[in-house]
Amino acid sequence: MVTIAEEWLNSCSGCEIAILNIGDVLVDLLPxxxxxxxxxxxxxxxxxxxxxxxxxxxxxxxVGIVSGGVRNSEHLEVLKKMRERCQILIALGTCATDGGIPALGNMYSLQEIKDFMYRESPTTVPGPDPDYKTYHIPEAFETVTALDEHVKVDIKLPGCPPHPDWITAAVLALLDGKTELNLPERSVCDTCPTIRKSKKSAGDLKRILECPEFDPEKPVDDMRCLLEQGFMCLGPVTRAGCSGMTGTAPRCIATRVPCRGCYGPVKDGALPIVDYVGALSTVGYDPRKMVDRRGFLCRFSGAHSVLKKIG
Ligand code: SF4
Ligand code: SF4
Ligand code: SF4
Incomplete structure (x- = not known):
């Protein structure tokens, strides 16, 4: 019998849904x-x-499983307690491993975010910042951080949300006494079956609102690489694994949609901004034409000080 404690910090609960999405196998494992x-x-x-x-x-x-990153004092207190109480700590989901979507907030100072939330948003009746002490609410930190910026993390399962296969594999490995299960350091491109032929750009960069060229009657491996077609596909700088152990194409590519980077950087310490600018240049695009460069390239990886307020 393995005891499990699960916690959600700065989380949307999609990672908890992914646990339930293990489905029948979870029912088999529950005893x-x-x-x-x-x-x-x-x-x-x-x-x-x-x-x-x-x-x-x-x-x-x-086993302790924690989803979501750290945005406020309550998140940090709960995380430290989880680390103290659990022998093995799993960071579940890209919010926990790399900051995820909430860490886009790191492009702004906390005061800028409060100014917008409490005074400048068109749907808000302007008022003062909340007083943490008076109302006994957790104090927000200046930035959103990943779990491993505060405590030792034993297993990282990125993904927004992670594929249930990886959660199952982690649980099975733990039941088998193994504590090593991090995803391989490969990119989404490494697992993508699309055709890469010219290594040349197809004109200007396109945004996702345009439809790529493909034959709906043919499988995805008949489609030309979306980056070569001009779409800002983040496959080159995103960790592979989103199709779980099915061996099928990456989830978005299978539906003819460019990768948005939800599995986070290919490896710890990688700099997706720098690497992607290199990938664009290789294919012949001008990276300066990218719209919302920082927000787009750090959409899921704004922790670890990758996104910093400038000036
Ligand atoms: S990684 Fe995605 S699914 Fe999981 S908590 Fe964050 S936003 Fe939600
Ligand atoms: S850039 Fe996108 S479409 Fe092209 S190989 Fe990589 S993941 Fe596939
Ligand atoms: S293709 Fe990219 S954005 Fe889509 S699920 Fe996979 S890693 Fe996430």
Whole structure:
């Protein structure tokens, strides 16, 4: 029996849905697993049922699974407690491994975000910033950070959300006593069956609103590489794995849509901005013509100080 504690920090709950999407296999595995803590499914009061405890309480578990990154003081407190209570810590999803979508906020200062949220947004009645102390709400940090910027992470399962196959593989490996299961450092391009022929650009860069050229009657491996067609496909700088262990084409490419980078950088420490500008130049595009360069290239990887406010 393996005990599991699951937590969600700056998270949308899509990663928890991915756990449920394991489907029948999860039902088969359940007799060997005991979820001792999973707030998304089971109500749990962190400070005791009536708030009687002074310290945050999370039960001990062999495996801790955490989705979402760290944006505020509560996230950090819960994360540190999870690390303390769990023998093996899994970062689930690109928010946890690389900041994910919320880390796009790192392009702005916290004050700029508050100014927009509480005063400048067209649908907001202007008011002051919330007073954290008066209302006992967690204090927001200046930036969104990934889990490994605060604590040791044993297994990283990126993806927005991760493919259920990888979650299953991690659970099976853990049941087998193995604690090593990080995805291979390959790019989406390495697993993409599209035709790359000319290594030359097809004119100007196109945005996703235009339809690529392909024959709907033919399989995806009959389609010309979307980057060569002029679409800003992030396959070259994104970690492979989104089709799980099915051996099929990357999920978006299979539906003839360019990769948006949801599995994060190909490896720890990679700089997608620099690498992608290189990939564009190789095919003959002018990177300066990219719209919203920083936001597009760091859409899922804004933590680890990749995105910084300039000036
Ligand atoms: S990685 Fe994606 S699915 Fe998971 S919490 Fe973040 S936004 Fe949601
Ligand atoms: S750039 Fe996109 S379409 Fe082209 S090979 Fe890479 S993943 Fe496939
Ligand atoms: S093709 Fe890219 S954006 Fe689409 S699911 Fe795979 S990694 Fe994510």
């Amino acid at each position: 060997q697993l005991e979820f001792v803590h999973i707030p998304v499914l089971i109500d749990k009061k962190y400070y005791g049922q009536t708030g009687e405890n002074k310290e945050l309480d999370i039960p001990e578990a062999v």
